[in-house]
Every structure is written in structure tokens, then in C-alpha cells.
Amino acid sequence: MDFDFALILTVVTLVAGLICLLDKVIFKQHQKFIASANTANPYKENIVIEYAYSFFPVLAVVWVLRSFLFEPFTIPSGSMLPTLEVGDYILVNKYNYGLRLPVVGTEIVPVGKPQRGDVMVFKFPPKPSMNFIKRVVGLPGDKINFANDTLYINGEVVERKLLSQEPEVAPWQQYFNETIDGKSHTIRQEVGRYPAGKSWGYTVPAGHYFMMGDNRDNSNDSRFWGFVPEKLIVGKAVYIWTHKEPGLHLPSFHRNRSIE
Numbered sequence: 001m002d003f004d005f006a007l008i009l010t011v012v013t014l015v016a017g018l019i020c021l022l023d024k025v026i027f028k029q030h031q032k033f034i035a036s037a038n039t040a041n042p043y044k045e046n047i048v049i050e051y052a053y054s055f056f057p058v059l060a061v062v063w064v065l066r067s068f069l070f071e072p073f074t075i076p077s078g079s080m081l082p083t084l085e086v087g088d089y090i091l092v093n094k095y096n097y098g099l100r101l102p103v104v105g106t107e108i109v110p111v112g113k114p115q116r117g118d119v120m121v122f123k124f125p126p127k128p129s130m131n132f133i134k135r136v137v138g139l140p141g142d143k144i145n146f147a148n149d150t151l152y153i154n155g156e157v158v159e160r161k162l163l164s165q166e167p168e169v170a171p172w173q174q175y176f177n178e179t180i181d182g183k184s185h186t187i188r189q190e191v192g193r194y195p196a197g198k199s200w201g202y203t204v205p206a207g208h209y210f211m212m213g214d215n216r217d218n219s220n221d222s223r224f225w226g227f228v229p230e231k232l233i234v235g236k237a238v239y240i241w242t243h244k245e246p247g248l249h250l251p252s253f254h255r256n257r258s259i260e
Contacts, residue, residue: 004103004128004129006066006067006102006103007102007103009059009062009063009066009102010063010067010102010103012059013056013059013060013063015052016051016052016055016056016059017052017056017060019048019049019052019056020049020052020053020056023049023052023053027046027049029043029045029046029049030045030049030050030053032045033045033050063102066094067094067102068094068095068099069093069094069095070091070092070093070094071091071092071094071234071235072089072090072091072092072241073089073090073091073092073121073131073133073237074087074088074089074090075087075088075089075090075133078215078218079133079134079213079214079215079218079219079220079221080119080133080134080135080213080214080215080219081188081214081215081218082175082186082188082214082215083119083135083185083186083214083259083260084119084133084214084237084240084259085243085255086246087243087244087245087246088240088242088243088255089240089241089242089243089244089251090133090237090238090239090240090241090259091237091238091239091241092121092234092235092236092237092238093235093236093237093238094234094235095111095235096111096112096235096236096238097111097112097113097114097120097233097235097236098110098111098112098113099111100233104231105123105231105232105233106231107230113139114136114139114209114233114236115136115139115181115183116136116137116138116139116142116153116180116181116183117135117136117180117181117182117183117185118135118136118183118236119133119134119135119136119236119237119259120133120134120135120136120209120211120228120233120234120235120236120237121133121234121235121236121237122134122209122211122228122232122233122234123232123234124232125225125226125227125228125229125232126225128232131234132211133237134211134212134213134219134221134222135185135211135212135213135214136209136210136211137151137153137180137210137211137212137222138153138202138204138209138210138222139204139209139210140204140205140206140207140208140209141203141204141206142154142203142204142210143155143201143202143203143204144201144202144203144204144210145199145200145201145202146196146199146200146201147198147199147201148199153180158178158179158180159178159179160176160177160178160179160187161176161177162174162175162176163175163176163177163186165191171191172190172191173188173189173190173191174188174189174190174191175187175188175189176189183260184260185214185260186214187214187215187216188214188215188216188217188218189216189217190217190218193217194217195217195218195223196223196224200223202222202223202227204227205227207229207230208227208228208229208230209222209227209228209230209233210222210227210228211227211228237259238258238259239256239257239258239259240255240256240257240258240259241253241256242255242256243255
């Protein structure tokens with residue numbers, strides 16, 4: 001969705017908190033309301049102040065949870081097939097890569113860094129109001145190359161093993177088990193399709209990451225728009241907690257699993 005929910009939540013929470021603070025220090029309407037609650041004529045506080053006191057505690061808890069612990073996301077496209085399907089609802093760990101200030105993304109408490117093979121949510125560099133999800137392939141300083149249908153990281157072949165192909169004769173799509181730094185996952189490729197060209201190469205600059213979708217020939221990723229700076233990191237995708245098919249379908253839990 002093309003809006004910054006974190007920004008909206010932060011602004012609404014701050015406004016509600018500010019109204020409560022001003023009332024405690026200056027207006028004192030809520031204090032008068034509580035003091036007169038059991039009287040014949042209870043004090044009528046301003047409706048804005050009443051709503052601020054009602055919603056601020058809930059908003060504050062949600063803001064803390066989403067900003068520093070876990071945030072839910074929905075998968076809107078097939079760029080991470082077969083790992084993630086359209087309609088998957090996932091949880092993203094917000095502290096695994098360090099605690100960051102909401103909206104601006106500045107790291108305030110270093111905890112860890114993205115590793116090759118991680119599935120990471122980040123703000124789309126050309127349009128930071130949008131969230132993207134891809135797999136980390138290149139770390140700062142890495143040399144990423146593709147040639148002869150083979151992916152290389154720092155000159156080393158990224159191992160992969162054919163799992164299946166469809167159809168068996170003259171296939172048009174193939175599924176491989178790919179291993180990056182000991183982490184295995186499944187990728188999908190379309191035979192003879194090279195959207196980024198049959199050969200290419202990049203060197204990842206300092207403080208940036210090279211991202212690719214598992215649906216390799218149907219993914220808008222770093223091969224086309226460049227690298228992800230650290231300040232745009234949102235978190236590590238860790239779990240599929242439910243799935244809902246598009247349209248009038250009930251959520252199901254048949255895809256509940258950790259994200260590899």
C-alpha cells in the first residue's frame with residue numbers, strides 16, 4: 001500500500017500524547033471530570049481531550065510494539081515465490097537489525113546486521129513510502145556477478161540443485177534449492193528468460209545491500225534500481241502467521257511456518 005503507516009501512527013500517537021500532557025499541565029479538564037464523576041452534575045470535559053485520554057494508551061502500546069518489536073505485513077505480489085505467496089501475512093522482527101527510530105530509520109541501539117540469505121523488509125529506495133521484501137544476496141563490499149546461468153558472490157559459485165521443472169519435457173519453469181552461506185531456500189526461474197541480461201555484475205557500496213527476489217525472473221529488485229541503504233531497513237521477515245486468498249475467502253493457517 002502506497003502510504004507510510006508508521007508515519008501516520010507516530011503523528012497520531014504524538015498528537016494524542018501532547019493533548020493529554022497539555023490537559024494535565026494547563027487545562028486540567030480530565031482531573032475535574034474524575035473528581036466529579038460520582039456527583040449529581042459530573043464535569044463535562046472537551047470531547048477531543050476525552051478521546052485523547054481514551055486512545056493514547058492503546059496507541060502508545062501499538063506504536064512501541066510496531067516500532068521496536070514486531071510488525072505485521074501482507075505480501076501483495078509474487079516476487080518472492082515460492083517462499084512467500086500473495087496473501088501471506090508475515091511478522092517482521094524489528095530489533096534483529098538494531099533498534100531504529102520510527103519513520104527516519106536512524107539506528108539508536110546496534111544489535112545485529114543483515115546476513116546473506118536473510119529475507120528482509122525495507123523501504124523502496126526510489127519511493128520510501130512503499131515497503132518491499134526481498135532476499136539479502138550481497139553485503140557491503142561484496143561483488144555480485146551473474147554469467148552462464150550461474151550466480152557468483154565474491155567469485156564463489158552460489159550452489160543450487162534442481163528440484164523440479166514443468167513440464168518435464170521442454171520445461172519453461174524450474175525450481176532450485178539454492179544455498180547462500182549455509183542457508184537453503186527455494187527459487188523459481190523461467191527457462192531462457194533473462195530480464196536483467198545474460199550477464200551482469202555489481203559491487204555493493206559501503207552501508208548498502210544487494211537484494212533479489214526468489215522468483216528470479218519476475219522480481220523488481222537491486223538488479224534494476226540499485227542498492228538498499230541501511231537507513232531504509234525495516235526488519236527481518238521471520239514467520240508466516242496466516243494466509244488469505246484474494247477476494248471473499250476466510251484466512252487459513254495451512255502456511256504457518258518460519259521463513260527460510
